[in-house]
Amino acid sequence: MLTRLRNVPTGKTQCMKKLLRRAAAVAATGFAPLAFVTIASPAVSHADCAWGEWWDPVASVCRPTGLVLPKDCTPGWWDPTINDCRPPLVPPPPP
DSSP, rough: OOOOOOOOOOHHHHHHHHHHHHHHHHHHHHHHHHHHHHHHOOOOOOOOOOOOOOEEETEEEEEEEEOOOOOOOOOSSSTTTTTTEEEOOSSOHHH
């Protein structure tokens, strides 16, 4: 007189299924922000200078190496973006 059979959860297999389901949910939750940042964020620009050039972040251009030598700016400092001397940042002390 079996009217209905039930699917009764049995020990290890049901526990393992639950564990795997939870592990998959945790992994998906962990990777969701990474996927969002990868898709939504813009690409970071980078300097693609040719061989023998260096990236000047102030002027945002590639400059050739070895052609511009620093000048001797004893009282001040040499500014490589304009290749000229600038006045000292702090004035010299009075005599």
